[in-house]
Amino acid sequence: MTGWLALLGTAAGDLNARATERDRDAGWLCAWRGEDRPHASALRVDERLLANDGPACRISLVLLHENARPIADDPACIQARRAVLRDGRPGAVSVLTGDPVHLAGAITVARADRPEELLALRDDPFLRLGPGRLLDIGPGLLGSAPISLGPVVERYAGTPWPYDRW
Amino acid sequence: MIDALRPGGRVPDMELPDHMGNPRRLSELAGGDPVLLHFFRGWFCPKERQFFRRLVDLQDDAEVAYARFVSVSVEPPQVQAAFRAGLDARWTFLSDSERRYLDAFGLRETTDTVHDPYVPTCLLLAPDLTVKTTYNGYWFWGRPTMDELRRDFRALTRAAHTDWEPPGP
Numbered sequence: 001m002t003g004w005l006a007l008l009g010t011a012a013g014d015l016n017a018r019a020t021e022r023d024r025d026a027g028w029l030c031a032w033r034g035e036d037r038p039h040a041s042a043l044r045v046d047e048r049l050l051a052n053d054g055p056a057c058r059i060s061l062v063l064l065h066e067n068a069r070p071i072a073d074d075p076a077c078i079q080a081r082r083a084v085l086r087d088g089r090p091g092a093v094s095v096l097t098g099d100p101v102h103l104a105g106a107i108t109v110a111r112a113d114r115p116e117e118l119l120a121l122r123d124d125p126f127l128r129l130g131p132g133r134l135l136d137i138g139p140g141l142l143g144s145a146p147i148s149l150g151p152v153v154e155r156y157a158g159t160p161w162p163y164d165r166w
Numbered sequence: 167m168i169d170a171l172r173p174g175g176r177v178p179d180m181e182l183p184d185h186m187g188n189p190r191r192l193s194e195l196a197g198g199d200p201v202l203l204h205f206f207r208g209w210f211c212p213k214e215r216q217f218f219r220r221l222v223d224l225q226d227d228a229e230v231a232y233a234r235f236v237s238v239s240v241e242p243p244q245v246q247a248a249f250r251a252g253l254d255a256r257w258t259f260l261s262d263s264e265r266r267y268l269d270a271f272g273l274r275e276t277t278d279t280v281h282d283p284y285v286p287t288c289l290l291l292a293p294d295l296t297v298k299t300t301y302n303g304y305w306f307w308g309r310p311t312m313d314e315l316r317r318d319f320r321a322l323t324r325a326a327h328t329d330w331e332p333p334g335p
Contacts, residue, residue, distance in 0.1 A: 082229070085256035088186055146188040148197055149258040152229040164197035 003047035003160075004032040005096065005107065006039050007061065007135075013038070015050060017141035021133060029059075029137050043104050046094035046163045051143025057091065059142070060108040060124040062132040069102035070129065072154055072161075077103050080125040081152040081161060084108075089120035091144035093162070100157035103129070109142050167272045167287070167300075177203065177295045180267050182238070185246040185259040193295060195236050195258055200322035201291040202228075202315060204237045205273055205284035209249040213306045214286065218253050224312050225256055233319050234258075240265055240283050275304070290318040293326055
C-alpha cells in the first residue's frame with residue numbers, strides 16, 4: 001500500500017487535517033492510501049505515517065521545486081538520511097517522491113505533546129536540501145512510527161524511504 | 167548458549183526497548199534484510215569500544231547494501247543513547263536492563279559479577295532470523311573481523327535474493 005500526501009487549499013483527501021503556520025491558515029494537509037496518484041500535487045509518503053486516530057502534531061515539511069529536485073541517491077540526500085538515523089528524535093519521518101528518480105521533499109512529524117520531538121524539528125536535516133515550513137497539523141491524519149534504522153537508500157525506485165520491506 | 171543461537175537455529179523474536187525507549191521487535195528491525203545481532207558487555211569495556219569502532223567504519227557500507235546491525239546490552243536506554251551518539255553509530259541499540267533474555271539465551275557472563283552483562287556474541291542472521299554464523303567474543307580474537315562479516319553478509323544476501331545474478335537482456 002502506498003501513501004500520498006498533498007498540502008491543498010481544500011480538504012480533498014481521504015484523510016484531511018487543518019494546517020496552520022504561526023497561527024495563520026495554511027490550508028489542508030490531505031492524505032490518501034492507494035496505488036494510483038489521487039491528485040496532481042500528491043507525493044508518495046511512507047504509508048506508516050498515516051493514522052486516522054493520529055494526534056495533533058507539528059511537522060517540518062520540505063517541498064522541493066520540480067526543477068530543483070535531486071536524484072534520490074544523491075550524496076546530499078543520503079547524508080540527510082544518515083543524520084536522521086544518527087539523531088533519531090522525530091516521531092515519524094518520510095521522504096516524499098513524485099517519480100522513480102528524484103527526491104521531491106520530506107516530512108518530519110513531532111507529536112505536539114513531546115518537547116524533545118518538537119525541539120528536533122529545528123534541526124531537520126532535510127532543510128539542507130531546500131526550504132521548508134513548520135506547520136501545526138490537526139488530529140486525525142499523522143501518527144508516530146519509530147524509525148527503522150537501516151539502509152539509507154530506497155528499496156525500489158520511487159518507494160519513499162524509510163519504507164523497509166521488499 | 168542455547169541451540170537456537172547456533173548455526174541453523176532461529177533466534178527467538180525478542181522484544182526490547184530501543185535506545186530511545188521505543189518497544190522494538192527483532193523481526194521488525196530485520197525488515198527483510200540480513201542482520202548482525204551483536205550482544206555486548208557495555209560502554210565500560212575497552213574491547214567493546216574497540217570492536218564498535220570497527221563496526222562504525224562498516225556501517226556506511228551496510229547502509230547502502232540492505233544490511234542491518236542491532237546491538238544489545240543490559241544498559242538502560244539513556245546510557246545506550248549517549249554511548250551510541252559518542253560512537254557516531256546510526257543503528258539500533260536494544261536495552262535489556264531487566265535482563266529478560268540473559269539466561270533465556272544462555273548468554274550471562276558469569277565471570278563479571280559487577281556488571282552482570284551479556285557474553286560478547288555476534289550472530290549473523292538471515293532475514294527470517296535463522297542463524298548462519300555465531301562468533302563467541304569472550305576473548306577478543308573470537309570476534310568476527312570486518313572481512314568475515316562482509317563474507318557472511320554476502321552469503322546471506324545471495325541466499326535471500328533470487329536476482330543475485332542480474333537478469334539477462
